[in-house]
Amino acid sequence: MENIIFTSHAAKELSRLLERYAPQDRFALTDPNTFRECWPLLAGAGIAGERVFVTEEGETGKSIEQVVRIWEFLTERGARRNAVLVNIGGGVVTDVGGFAASCYKRGIRCINVPTTLLAQVDASVGGKTGVNFRGLKNEIGTFALPEKVVIDTVFLKTLPFRQLLSGYAEMLKHALLSGRECLDTLLKMELHKATPRQLAPLVRESVQIKAVVVENDPEEHGVRRALNFGHTVGHALESAALAAGKVWYHGDAVAYGLLAELFLSVRKWGFDPLLLEEFARKITGIYPPYEPAATPEALYALMLHDKKNEQEGVNFTLLRAPGEFVIDNYCNREEILPALEYITHL
Numbered sequence: 001m002e003n004i005i006f007t008s009h010a011a012k013e014l015s016r017l018l019e020r021y022a023p024q025d026r027f028a029l030t031d032p033n034t035f036r037e038c039w040p041l042l043a044g045a046g047i048a049g050e051r052v053f054v055t056e057e058g059e060t061g062k063s064i065e066q067v068v069r070i071w072e073f074l075t076e077r078g079a080r081r082n083a084v085l086v087n088i089g090g091g092v093v094t095d096v097g098g099f100a101a102s103c104y105k106r107g108i109r110c111i112n113v114p115t116t117l118l119a120q121v122d123a124s125v126g127g128k129t130g131v132n133f134r135g136l137k138n139e140i141g142t143f144a145l146p147e148k149v150v151i152d153t154v155f156l157k158t159l160p161f162r163q164l165l166s167g168y169a170e171m172l173k174h175a176l177l178s179g180r181e182c183l184d185t186l187l188k189m190e191l192h193k194a195t196p197r198q199l200a201p202l203v204r205e206s207v208q209i210k211a212v213v214v215e216n217d218p219e220e221h222g223v224r225r226a227l228n229f230g231h232t233v234g235h236a237l238e239s240a241a242l243a244a245g246k247v248w249y250h251g252d253a254v255a256y257g258l259l260a261e262l263f264l265s266v267r268k269w270g271f272d273p274l275l276l277e278e279f280a281r282k283i284t285g286i287y288p289p290y291e292p293a294a295t296p297e298a299l300y301a302l303m304l305h306d307k308k309n310e311q312e313g314v315n316f317t318l319l320r321a322p323g324e325f326v327i328d329n330y331c332n333r334e335e336i337l338p339a340l341e342y343i344t345h346l
Ligand SMILES: NC(=O)c1ccc[n+]([C@@H]2O[C@H](COP(=O)([O-])OP(=O)(O)OC[C@H]3O[C@@H](n4cnc5c(N)ncnc54)[C@H](O)[C@@H]3O)[C@@H](O)[C@H]2O)c1
Pocket: 031, 032, 033, 034, 037, 038, 057, 058, 059, 062, 089, 090, 091, 092, 093, 095, 115, 116, 117, 118, 119, 122, 123, 124, 125, 126, 127, 128, 129, 137, 138, 155, 156, 157, 158, 159, 160, 163, 166, 250, 251
């Protein structure tokens, strides 16, 4: 947690962090939306306009081609080994920027300034970087911790509600891993009414849950796999959409992934089916209807590609109860298809 700064003065914090870097060593990465909405809030932080690269917006921006453009930009401006890249944006910007920085000259530092709820509670924290490749999500990547993460919920003021929902799914995941109290708070909250100030303590709590897990297992050899809860199915939904040229928000995929994996948890570990029902009511009440870009069979085939699989079957983290997770559950086709049917017929 020591590399995470919670603040309501992001520009001031960033300017303090950049003091140790010469002006010509300071670079920033944004996308068109965060350049328009968030960059002005960081005026005075000490990065010159000509050192800001505006990358492509959205999931297609998480490509090796964008990384090459970032490297070209850095090279053309003479970025040295002691340069710093400040990633100002959602998970796409922090993932692609973190990856580009981790390889440029064998690694320059980066600072994340997450501007979506999802990036604040999840993507910008924990050191996973990467890009999509050949239709597979996050297929190429590195572990590279940012020097600092500056979290200011003021950025969420301009974030569309659809994007808030995306981060909310990751908060629900953290709450499921943490315990009943945290989960109840989130299930009861009315996200559409929450102000950035009200979100601040919830964001902090969610980040704390992730940070504790990451600190115990930074490179995901064991307990960090718990954070993949909901993501095995979620990534298959996203990969299917990516391959079909359709848009599926990461958070929507995680929300339905959580439901499918809770269904598996009920079957395999006796997770409370009434709680699954309550959870399902919340998800179907606020997320768009489930419209996958592939059949259950095709989604299952995509899951077989998952990086976590080390033996026959598909590797899942499952829950006995909120706060009681079990990693490395290998499930077979006969177990997985009913879970996909369950979310299809909600
Ligand atoms: N590295 C990790 O540990 C990790 C964890 C979770 C998710 N991820 C990755 O994060 C990505 C999703 O992140 P995301 O949901 O933040 O997507 P995103 O970066 O695409 O941002 C969503 C949209 O919001 C816009 N936006 C960002 N901040 C804004 C603001 N303050 N005001 C207005 N618009 C704003 C962006 O331009 C974009 O259109 C996925 O690629 C996912 O794989 C990574």
